Amino acid sequence: MAFVGIDLGGTQLRVAVADARGRLRTVVRHPTEAARGRRHVIDRIVKAVAEALELDGTRPRQVRSLGIGLPGPVDPAAGLVISPANLPGFHNVPLNRILTRATGVPSFLHHDAHLAALGEHRRGAARGASELIYVTVSTGIGAGLILRGDLYAGAHGIAGEIGHIVVQPGGPLCRCGNHGCVEAVASGTGIMHAARVAAPKTPDSALHQVKDPTPEDVVRAARAGDALANSILESAGTFLGIAMGTLINLFNPQLIVLGGSVLKAGRPLLAPMRRSMNASSWKASRRGLRIVRPALGGDAGLIGAVEFAQLHARNARSA
Numbered sequence: 001m002a003f004v005g006i007d008l009g010g011t012q013l014r015v016a017v018a019d020a021r022g023r024l025r026t027v028v029r030h031p032t033e034a035a036r037g038r039r040h041v042i043d044r045i046v047k048a049v050a051e052a053l054e055l056d057g058t059r060p061r062q063v064r065s066l067g068i069g070l071p072g073p074v075d076p077a078a079g080l081v082i083s084p085a086n087l088p089g090f091h092n093v094p095l096n097r098i099l100t101r102a103t104g105v106p107s108f109l110h111h112d113a114h115l116a117a118l119g120e121h122r123r124g125a126a127r128g129a130s131e132l133i134y135v136t137v138s139t140g141i142g143a144g145l146i147l148r149g150d151l152y153a154g155a156h157g158i159a160g161e162i163g164h165i166v167v168q169p170g171g172p173l174c175r176c177g178n179h180g181c182v183e184a185v186a187s188g189t190g191i192m193h194a195a196r197v198a199a200p201k202t203p204d205s206a207l208h209q210v211k212d213p214t215p216e217d218v219v220r221a222a223r224a225g226d227a228l229a230n231s232i233l234e235s236a237g238t239f240l241g242i243a244m245g246t247l248i249n250l251f252n253p254q255l256i257v258l259g260g261s262v263l264k265a266g267r268p269l270l271a272p273m274r275r276s277m278n279a280s281s282w283k284a285s286r287r288g289l290r291i292v293r294p295a296l297g298g299d300a301g302l303i304g305a306v307e308f309a310q311l312h313a314r315n316a317r318s319a
Contacts, residue, residue: 005305010086026056038089067309069115117144119304124295137260241276
C-alpha cells in the first residue's frame with residue numbers, strides 16, 4: 001500500500017510516493033511550465049505521477065489515494081481549483097475528478113498552505129498542538145489553520161487568506177485586485193516593489209546603484225546598515241505584525257508556525273513584526289502563545305499532501 005502526494009506551484013511541480021506510514025520514498029521534480037496553460041500542466045502532473053511510481057517500483061493499483069496541494073483559491077469539498085493567480089487557465093477546474101480519471105487513483109486537493117499546516121501538525125514543529133496557524137511569507141503570504149486538531153478551510157476552502165487582510169488602505173495594488181493587502185506590502189513581492197519605487201529617489205542608498213533590486217538585495221543592504229533598506233524591512237514587518245495580530249485575536253492559537261523565505265531577513269523584519277503584532281492583538285489572546293519555525297522546511301506541503309491522502313483513505317475505510 002502506498003500514497004502519492006503532489007505539491008503544485010507556479011514554478012515547480014513535485015510528486016512523492018510514500019509508504020503506508022507516510023514516509024517519503026521517491027520524489028520527482030519538474031518545472032510546472034504554468035504559462036503553457038491548464039492542459040499542459042495537468043498532462044505534466046499525470047506524467048510525473050507515472051514517473052514517480054515507476055521509479056518507486058509501485059503499481060497504480062497499490063496506491064490508496066492521492067493528495068495534491070496548490071495555490072488558492074480552491075474548494076476542497078467540491079474538488080475545484082477556482083482561480084489561482086499563478087496557474088493561468090485554472091478557472092473552476094474539477095481537478096479531483098480529472099486526476100482520478102487520468103491516474104486511476106482517488107484524488108483529493110487542498111490549498112497548499114493548509115496542507116503545509118497539516119504536515120507540520122502531523123510530522124513537524126506543531127505535533128501535539130490542537131489550535132495552530134501556519135503562516136508562510138515568501139513571494140506571497142498565506143496561512144493554514146488547524147482548529148481542534150482538524151484542518152479548517154471555511155465554507156468554501158478560502159479560510160486562512162491572511163495575505164489579503166488590508167493593512168494599508170489605499171496602498172499598493174495587490175494581485176487580488178484590492179489595495180493595501182499585507183501581501184502587497186510585506187511579501188517578497190511587496191518588499192521588491194517598495195525598493196524599486198524608493199531606490200531611484202534615494203541616491204545615498206546602496207539600492208540606488210542596483211537595477212531592479214530584489215528582496216535579497218534589500219536584505220543585504222539592510223545588513224550593511226543601509227537606511228533605506230532597513231526602513232523598507234521595518235515597514236514590511238510592521239504591516240505583517242498587524243495581520244498576525246488580527247489572526248491572534250480571531251483564533252487565539254496555541255502555536256504559530258512561521259516560515260517562508262522572507263523571514264531570512266531576520267531582526268530588521270522580525271523585531272518590528274513582534275512589536276506591531278503585540279500592539280495589534282489583545283494580551284489575553286496571546287497568553288501561552290508560542291511562535292516557532294517550521295521543522296519540515298520546503299517539504300511541509302509535500303508531506304502534508306501525503307497526510308491528506310492518508311486522511312481520506314482512513315475516512316473511506318471507516319465510512
